[in-house]
Amino acid sequence: xxxxxxxxxxxxxxxxxxxxxxxKTPFIFNAPEEGTGEEVFNNNFKPDVIFHRGNxxxxxxxxxxxxxxxxxxxxxxxxxxxxxxxxxxxSLVVEALIKSLGEILRPKPRIGDPTLKIIKVNCRLKKxxxxxxxxxxxxxxxxxxxQRRSQAQLIEIxxxxxxxxxxxxxxxxxxxxQLTLQERIQLMKIKASIINRLNLLFxxxxxxxxHELSTSITSSYMSKHIHLSAYKPGELFEIVKDRASVGLxxxxxxxxxxxxxxxxxxxxxxxxxxxxxxxxxxxxxEKEQAQILKLDHVEKVFExxxxxxxxxxxxxxxxxxxxxLLYFSLIDTIHTTDKPxxxxxxxxxxxxxxxxxxxxMPRRKTAVHTYITNLEERGLLQQYKTEKEAIxxxxxxxxxxxxxxxxxxILRLGK
Ligand SMILES: Nc1ncnc2c1ncn2[C@@H]1O[C@H](COP(=O)(O)OP(=O)(O)OP(=O)(O)O)[C@@H](O)[C@H]1O
Ligand SMILES: [Mg+2]
Numbered sequence: 508x509x510x511x512x513x514x515x516x517x518x519x520x521x522x523x524x525x526x527x528x529x530x531k532t533p534f535i536f537n538a539p540e541e542g543t544g545e546e547v548f549n550n551n552f553k554p555d556v557i558f559h560r561g562n563x564x565x566x567x568x569x570x571x572x573x574x575x576x577x578x579x580x581x582x583x584x585x586x587x588x589x590x591x592x593x594x595x596x597x598s599l600v601v602e603a604l605i606k607s608l609g610e611i612l613r614p615k616p617r618i619g620d621p622t623l624k625i626i627k628v629n630c631r632l633k634k635x636x637x638x639x640x641x642x643x644x645x646x647x648x649x650x651x652x653x654q655r656r657s658q659a660q661l662i663e664i665x666x667x668x669x670x671x672x673x674x675x676x677x678x679x680x681x682x683x684x685q686l687t688l689q690e691r692i693q694l695m696k697i698k699a700s701i702i703n704r705l706n707l708l709f710x711x712x713x714x715x716x717x718h719e720l721s722t723s724i725t726s727s728y729m730s731k732h733i734h735l736s737a738y739k740p741g742e743l744f745e746i747v748k749d750r751a752s753v754g755l756x757x758x759x760x761x762x763x764x765x766x767x768x769x770x771x772x773x774x775x776x777x778x779x780x781x782x783x784x785x786x787x788x789x790x791x792x793e794k795e796q797a798q799i800l801k802l803d804h805v806e807k808v809f810e811x812x813x814x815x816x817x818x819x820x821x822x823x824x825x826x827x828x829x830x831x832l833l834y835f836s837l838i839d840t841i842h843t844t845d846k847p848x849x850x851x852x853x854x855x856x857x858x859x860x861x862x863x864x865x866x867x868m869p870r871r872k873t874a875v876h877t878y879i880t881n882l883e884e885r886g887l888l889q890q891y892k893t894e895k896e897a898i899x900x901x902x903x904x905x906x907x908x909x910x911x912x913x914x915x916x917i918l919r920l921g922k
C-alpha cells in the first residue's frame with residue numbers, strides 16, 4: 508500500500524541518480540551499446556536465420572540464376588510471382604534472393620557482357636505506374652529528374668537506358684496489388700528493344716491479384732509462381748523464440764510464455780503480430796521493472812489492444828460453413844460453461860445439438876475430425892492427450908470472447 512502522507516519512495520537504498528540509472532538499464536531487453544535493444548522487434552530488422560523458407564528462396568534463386576550466370580536458358584525474359592498472406596515472410600525472401608544472386612559466382616565477364624541490375628520498388632509507397640517508373644529510373648541514375656514527364660516518356664527513357672548501358676534488369680515490385688490491372692499489364696508489356704533484358708518479380712499478399720497475374724502472363728515470358736503458406740503455430744514459435752534470444756536477456760522469458768504469445772496470434776499466421784505481441788509484453792514487463800515476462804504481462808497487453816488492433820480473425824470467414832458451426836459449438840460451450848478444456852466427444856455433441864437446433868444434417872464423423880485437425884493447423888485450437896489418452900481440446904481463454912462475438916455475427920447466431 509502507498510502511504511499518501513509520505514513523499515518518500517519505498518526504495519530505501521541508493522541515491523536518486525542511481526535510481527534513474529537503474530530505471531534506464533533494461534531488465535528485459537538485451538540492450539546493445541547503441542540503441543535500446545528494441546530494434547530487434549522492428550519490421551526492418553534482418554534476422555540471421557530465416558526459418559522454413561529455404562526451399563522457396565532456393566527455387567527463386569535457381570529460376571533467376573541465368574541472369575547472373577550470363578547463360579540465358581531461354582530467349583524469353585523471366586517473370587515470377589511471389590505470393591503469401593501478410594507477414595508470411597515475402598520481403599524477407601526477396602532480401603535473401605537479392606543476397607543469394609549477389610553471391611553466385613559469376614564467370615569472368617567478357618567485353619560486351621551485359622550488367623545485371625536489381626531494382627526493388629514497393630507500391631505501398633508508390634501507388635501508380637508513373638511513380639514506380641520514376642523510382643526505377645532514379646535508382647538507375649540518382650541525377651534523374653522525372654518532373655513533367657509522362658508515363659509513356661518514362662517508359663521510353665527506361666528502354667533506352669537499358670540499351671545504352673547494356674543492362675539486364677531484374678525489377679522486383681512489392682505489393683503489386685496497389686497497381687491497377689491495366690498498369691500491371693502495361694508493365695509486362697514493356698519490352699526492352701533487346702530481348703531478354705527486362706525481368707520481373709511481382710510480390711503480393713493478395714491471392715486474387717496473384718491469380719490474375721498468372722493468368723494474364725503472355726507467352727512472351729517464362730513464368731513461375733511461388734506461394735508462401737501461412738506459418739503454422741510450431742513455425743511461429745521457432746521464429747519468435749529466435750527473435751527473443753537476440754532481443755531479450757537470457758533468463759527473461761520462458762517457452763510457455765512464448766507459446767502463449769503464439770497461441771494468441773497464430774490464427775493470422777502473420778509473424779509481425781506475434782513478434783509485436785512479444786515486444787509489447789517485454790515493454791510491459793520492463794515498465795513494471797520485472798525481471799521476467801509473465802502471463803500477467805501478456806494478458807494486460809493483449810486486453811488493452813484497441814478493438815481495431817485485436818486479432819482480425821478474418822480467417823474465420825474463410826472456414827467452410829460446417830467448420831464454422833463446429834468451431835462455434837466449441838467456443839460457445841467454453842463460453843457458457845466456463846470449462847477451460849473440452850473432450851472431443853463434448854465438442855462433437857455440442858456440434859450435433861447446434862445442427863439439430865438449426866434443422867440441418869451434421870457432417871460425418873471423419874469430416875468432423877478433419878475440421879478439428881485443420882482448425883489446429885490454423886492455430887485456432889490446440890489438442891493434447893491426457894495421461895489416460897483422452898483427447899482434449901482447448902482454446903486460449905483470452906481469445907474466447909472475441910471469437911465468440913465474431914462467429915456469432917458471421918453465422919448470425921445472436922442470442
Ligand atoms: N521465416 C522467418 N524467419 C524469421 N523471421 C521472419 C520469418 N518470416 C517473417 N519473419 C519476420 O516477420 C516480419 C514480417 O515479415 P515480412 O516483412 O517478410 O512479411 P511480408 O510477407 O513481406 O509482409 P507484408 O505482406 O506486410 O509485406 C519481419 O519482422 C520478418 O523479419
Ligand atoms: Mg513485405
